[in-house]
Amino acid sequence: MKRLLHATHFAAEKHSNQRRKNTAAAPYINHPIEVALHLATVGNVTNEDWLAAAVLHDTIEDTDTSREEIAGLFGETVASLVCECTDDKSLPKAERKRLQVVNAAGKSVGAKLIKIADKSCNLRSMLADPPKGWSTSRQLQYFVWAREVIRGMLGHNQALDEEAQRILAEGISRLSHEE
Ligand code: ZN
Numbered sequence: 001m002k003r004l005l006h007a008t009h010f011a012a013e014k015h016s017n018q019r020r021k022n023t024a025a026a027p028y029i030n031h032p033i034e035v036a037l038h039l040a041t042v043g044n045v046t047n048e049d050w051l052a053a054a055v056l057h058d059t060i061e062d063t064d065t066s067r068e069e070i071a072g073l074f075g076e077t078v079a080s081l082v083c084e085c086t087d088d089k090s091l092p093k094a095e096r097k098r099l100q101v102v103n104a105a106g107k108s109v110g111a112k113l114i115k116i117a118d119k120s121c122n123l124r125s126m127l128a129d130p131p132k133g134w135s136t137s138r139q140l141q142y143f144v145w146a147r148e149v150i151r152g153m154l155g156h157n158q159a160l161d162e163e164a165q166r167i168l169a170e171g172i173s174r175l176s177h178e179e
Pocket of ligand 1: 058118
């Protein structure tokens with residue numbers, strides 16, 4: 001419990017000057033907190049390493065946080081889960097997206113659940129308040145890509161799987177009618 005709150009505080013400090021890309025430009029930390037909450041409420045996840053890694057999942061990718069820093073504060077398991085959720089930002093965006101699809105099935109169970117929750121939360125936000133300047137067809141393409149990533153990670157938590165598939169189906173149907 002203490003470690004999870006510490007991780008939440010750490011992530012809040014690291015993301016403190018970042019905003020979400022939606023029109024509301026919400027504080028970035030809302031997103032990792034929502035991902036951890038989704039794991040706990042929808043997926044009934046109680047594993048503290050997984051919840052702490054969910055709160056920290058974007059710190060290495062999007063802030064100056066290093067793997068060593070996370071390992072030192074929160075342990076090796078959390079650090080390795082966060083690394084599994086981190087794209088290599090030295091690669092072009094299209095390649096990073098392709099690798100997410102290719103690598104999805106090989107991830108550890110904890111990383112798969114965090115990534116499914118991450119995608120579900122992003123897709124849900126996109127339907128409620130799309131990123132500024134994103135056309136309907138760009139949103140639809142994002143949903144279709146996310147479906148490919150999610151496909152490789154299913155089979156470990158039925159409630160998380162069903163919620164992800166429900167959001168995907170709703171979004172793809174709504175966006176293809178709007179297109
Ligand atoms: Zn995320």
